[in-house]
Amino acid sequence: MCGIVGYYSFAPGHSIHRDELLVMTQALAHRGPDDWGCFLLDPAGRDTARFRARDDDTPFRRGRLGLGHRRLSILDLSVKARQPMEAADGQVWMVFNGEVYNYLELKRELEKLGHRFQSTSDSEVVLKSYLEWGTDCFGKFNGMWAMAFYDHRTGDLILSRDRFGKKPLYYYQNHKFIIFASEIKAILLHPQVIKAVNLGKILNYAGRHYRYVDNDNESFFEGIVQVPQSSYMVINRHGHLRVARYWNLEEQESAGRTCPESDLVEQFRELLGNAVEIRLRSDVPVGCMLSGGLDSSSISCLAAAKNPNLITFSGVTGTGYYDESEYMQEVNDHLKVPSRRIFPGPAELFPTLREMLTFHDEPVCTVTWYCNYAITREIARYGVPVVLTGHGGDELLAGYWDHYHYYFSDLRRQGKGDEAEFRCWLSNHGRPVAEYEREKEYIRRLHQDKHLEIAKYSQYLSALSPGLLRQAREPELDSPFTSDLSRRLYLELFYETIPPSLRAEDRNMMAFSLENRLPFLDYRLVEFCFRLDNSLKVRNGLGKWILREAMQGILPEKVRCRKDKTGFNAPADEWFRQEHRQEIWNLIETRSLINQEIYNREEVRKRFTEHLGGQNHYMFFWQYINLHLWYALHFEETHG
Numbered sequence: 001m002c003g004i005v006g007y008y009s010f011a012p013g014h015s016i017h018r019d020e021l022l023v024m025t026q027a028l029a030h031r032g033p034d035d036w037g038c039f040l041l042d043p044a045g046r047d048t049a050r051f052r053a054r055d056d057d058t059p060f061r062r063g064r065l066g067l068g069h070r071r072l073s074i075l076d077l078s079v080k081a082r083q084p085m086e087a088a089d090g091q092v093w094m095v096f097n098g099e100v101y102n103y104l105e106l107k108r109e110l111e112k113l114g115h116r117f118q119s120t121s122d123s124e125v126v127l128k129s130y131l132e133w134g135t136d137c138f139g140k141f142n143g144m145w146a147m148a149f150y151d152h153r154t155g156d157l158i159l160s161r162d163r164f165g166k167k168p169l170y171y172y173q174n175h176k177f178i179i180f181a182s183e184i185k186a187i188l189l190h191p192q193v194i195k196a197v198n199l200g201k202i203l204n205y206a207g208r209h210y211r212y213v214d215n216d217n218e219s220f221f222e223g224i225v226q227v228p229q230s231s232y233m234v235i236n237r238h239g240h241l242r243v244a245r246y247w248n249l250e251e252q253e254s255a256g257r258t259c260p261e262s263d264l265v266e267q268f269r270e271l272l273g274n275a276v277e278i279r280l281r282s283d284v285p286v287g288c289m290l291s292g293g294l295d296s297s298s299i300s301c302l303a304a305a306k307n308p309n310l311i312t313f314s315g316v317t318g319t320g321y322y323d324e325s326e327y328m329q330e331v332n333d334h335l336k337v338p339s340r341r342i343f344p345g346p347a348e349l350f351p352t353l354r355e356m357l358t359f360h361d362e363p364v365c366t367v368t369w370y371c372n373y374a375i376t377r378e379i380a381r382y383g384v385p386v387v388l389t390g391h392g393g394d395e396l397l398a399g400y401w402d403h404y405h406y407y408f409s410d411l412r413r414q415g416k417g418d419e420a421e422f423r424c425w426l427s428n429h430g431r432p433v434a435e436y437e438r439e440k441e442y443i444r445r446l447h448q449d450k451h452l453e454i455a456k457y458s459q460y461l462s463a464l465s466p467g468l469l470r471q472a473r474e475p476e477l478d479s480p481f482t483s484d485l486s487r488r489l490y491l492e493l494f495y496e497t498i499p500p501s502l503r504a505e506d507r508n509m510m511a512f513s514l515e516n517r518l519p520f521l522d523y524r525l526v527e528f529c530f531r532l533d534n535s536l537k538v539r540n541g542l543g544k545w546i547l548r549e550a551m552q553g554i555l556p557e558k559v560r561c562r563k564d565k566t567g568f569n570a571p572a573d574e575w576f577r578q579e580h581r582q583e584i585w586n587l588i589e590t591r592s593l594i595n596q597e598i599y600n601r602e603e604v605r606k607r608f609t610e611h612l613g614g615q616n617h618y619m620f621f622w623q624y625i626n627l628h629l630w631y632a633l634h635f636e637e638t639h640g
Contacts, residue, residue, distance in 0.1 A: 009176065031510045042059075080119035092151050122143075163229060197222060202627065315341070380512035403485060413484070588604055
């Protein structure tokens with residue numbers, strides 16, 4: 001896990017000064033506190049210089065290509081794994097952020113092809129994979145990454161990002177150069193990058209829902225965008241940019257129709273177990289985040305079976321609905337491993353958010369990540385640099401409340417009827433019948449108008465200014481699946497819930513120089529789950545059927561058979577009515593976002609009065625607070 005930056009000029013007379021490259025690299029020190037290095041290719045493209053200190057006596061001070069790297073040492077802690085890393089013939093240079101978990105298997109394959117290795121790192125495996133297979137190497141990697149190669153043989157700069165966009169990779173390009181970095185802050189430090197607000201992004205965040213913020217490659221800063229997930233980009237010596245996708249998830253024949261269920265359960269167990277096992281590869285201590293839910297508990301139990309030195313970390317954010325302490329305790333008692341509990345509360349919300357935004361660079365999607373930040377800070381204090389989490393299980397295996405309705409719809413469309421499942425759903429969850437009828441009508445209408453998915457979360461557009469509304473662009477959502485349930489899961493995985501969660505979790509972890517790993521997002525497991533028949537995900541009114549079956553004898557029964565779904569959240573609605581009531585009123589009366597024609601103040605006042613009266617607008621005000629603090633951090637000095 002690291003931070004990377006780079007600059008490539010394709011116009012005569014344009015280059016980067018080593019001090020500019022150094023400042024950009026050091027801005028990512030929190031992503032890699034253990035080591036760093038920079039590389040320059042001189043403007044003529046003949047000589048190279050590496051430096052690791054400001055006063056290095058390099059033969060030249062400017063380069064048309066610059067690469068910078070901050071290192072968090074996880075695999076091979078020695079200097080042999082330093083970056084930027086170059087090929088033996090000096091023709092290819094690489095910077096890499098992330099982990100390729102199947103590096104040992106790839107290393108053995110490369111050794112058979114004649115490659116020899118100087119280190120035990122995955123970084124050297126990545127470099128030699130590119131030397132052997134070119135851009136086809138990306139499809140061989142199982143992991144999370146943002147990486148850049150400069151190939152002097154062709155003059156190409158190649159940028160690549162993992163299948164789900166777990167690791168960030170932003171870039172800014174004009175007709176003279178391209179700059180890329182793991183975080184926006186590093187790009188903004190270059191003197192020729194102009195900082196401006198992306199109003200379209202703000203509109204989706206403030207007026208719709210966090211679901212429709214990370215569904216594209218734009219950022220909150222105009223002109224700064226991300227390399228697409230599952231893709232690589234090639235920028236040639238003339239500045240021409242080409243994007244290619246190396247992986248797609250496509251609809252295939254359901255595995256449930258051709259294979260016994262018992263075999264599929266065993267295959268799932270083996271895949272998930274291996275996904276956990278390869279993510280335990282580390283030369284530093286490893287822990288697990290444990291919420292007490294089915295997903296994180298499964299990961300913790302599988303990990304503890306392979307790593308007896310595991311430690312778990314849990315957050316408790318409230319009483320009643322938000323408190324899963326009994327399930328956390330059940331798992332910890334079962335595993336007999338050390339555990340730590342953290343209790344995020346409302347007292348430090350505003351100062352912590354200001355601190356978080358200096359690492360996130362963009363507004364935070366939900367209050368969940370404020371709580372996650374508090375837990376992450378505690379993990380760092382215990383000296384556990386690598387953490388496994390259960391994120392992604394809901395999107396693979398139908399874990400959210402509305403997934404049942406999409407399953408019911410598929411049953412009706414297939415002529416199977418949904419009466420039995422509906423009765424089980426009512427019995428297990430106690431949801432009102434009116435909800436079922438309302439969602440059934442919504443899904444029926446969705447078949448005629450896919451834009452309803454976006455309109456469903458547009459209830460706060462009236463609180464925005466007319467000027468901002470003119471920036472409206474409909475989010476583009478697309479899925480290759482015809483099943484209603486599979487389509488919904490695909491949209492959440494690639495557009496709606498997973499992308500903002502990955503963004504927030506990466507920034508939280510890297511703020512404290514930690515690495516998080518997500519076994520449920522192993523691409524082999526994702527492909528397998530999307531081949532499963534719906535009945536292997538939802539059955540008898542419960543989601544995640546195949547996971548429950550696979551975890552028999554591994555997970556405590558009290559957790560395995562849970563019927564309720566909580567999710568790691570916090571009672572922010574009450575925090576906003578009580579502890580932070582006055583602070584929110586103060587924000588409403590400030591003029592910064594009003595002057596920028598973002599909000600309609602009277603509508604915001606009305607919404608907050610409604611919230612104080614018992615209606616729940618906490619999500620709107622979470623986003624309202626974030627935008628105020630983010631704007632103040634980045635633009636108030638500029639605009640006065």
